[in-house]
Amino acid sequence: MTIIFPIIIILITVVFVLKKNTTKLSIPVKYKKYFVFLYCTILFVSTIVLYFIPKNNLISVKKPTEPISKVLRELASQDKLNASTGLTQKGTFIFDYSGKTLKIFGSSINIEFICKRKNIDDGKIEATNYVGDFSYHGFDIPDKINPPSMKLMKNELLLSDNKSKIDIKINNFTLDFTTNQFIKNENYETMPLFPMKIVYLKIPKSLQIDNTSCNTLQMLN
């Protein structure tokens, strides 16, 4: 069926053009020549203009990188999350807390919690949000992803996924089929995965964590 439909369209167009050719269109040849010359000039000028379009004005494409999740634990234990190129920091919360135990409630499986004990009991819980590299068609969008929201209520730290409703429109130009046939195309397309959200918690030395309500918590020490 896929091949029959274009054939029918071609046949209809051919018949139409041949029929039209028998009834003479009364446009003087001189004007036809001007028209063809103008069209060719526009084509050549547009080809030159194309190379003067600044690349920075368009969406830049980058190849997918190694997922950060593989080295996440190691980076966190060395306190090097900020230095990682695969993560974008999305703000830090500091809570004063004097209790002995803390219960963590995480409402979403998309949020990864990494918890590290400090060497001192300073009575402060530091929570830093990160968003992992997330791209589609090489189009990076970590800046568009909202970090989870946090609330400290009595001895409970509540974290909920603050989902952002984002519509992203991408216009992609591909090479003509007559070129594509002869070149090996690098494929930048990656299937979109859920954006990786990380909450890095630094807690006082003697604080006990109850993680029964949070499945994605990793204790570093």
Add this chain to the structure above:
Amino acid sequence: MMYLIEPNSFNILKKQYFFKLKTNFGLIFNLILFQIFAIFLSLVVKMTSSSFGMDELTFYVSSFSGNIVIGFTLIWACTVPAILTNSKIRNIDFTFVSNRFTSNISNIGLLITLSLFGSVTACLSSNLIRVLFYFISNPKSIVNEGFFVSPQYILISIISTTLYIILVMSILYFLGLLKQLTKVFIILFFAIAVAIILGFKLFSSTINFTLIDLINKVFNFYKGESSLVVFAVKVLLTALVFFSGATLISSKLEVRR
């Protein structure tokens, strides 16, 4: 025989070729109209459009290319041999000093020139689509990759599009002249094609063969070729067969047929 100027085949050919190029200027004009329509269509119609939604993100990806313009140029290429092999147009040749051979060679020369012009304009119009799209839409929604076409890709596109057009034109030029010889030959031509397909179906029970399969196989013979040199050889050999066939057929025609 007395004559003032000794007839020379090359000179006759040259004169016929330039005469035909001048008188068939309308074909170039038709091509431009086809391409302008295709350019507007390319800006409006997305080749592929997909949306992918997750919990919080929805992607709307639209793909654009110059394929529609090349497609319309190929459709135009189907009309050119039909017009050239029209008996009214062919009879003009008899006004001048010519024979069937010079008439055919000048026609083939014209077809090759037109296919080169068609392919250059079709490939450059792909750049025009990109520039127009850049100015009429939000540039921040256009992906950098694939937007800028390197000169060597333009050259590859021009060469391969020319070859595609020559292929289409050679087949239809052959069929156009076959039709002039006698309508019976056209019926015979299709009867042989059907007989081959039926023969395959009847005598080879292991091969599940349909007309669509045959078209696909022929199509893939050219479209599936990834080497430009091999593709060029395949197309030029096919075109040579059809153009030679057409020259042979026309030598069998009576004058003004």
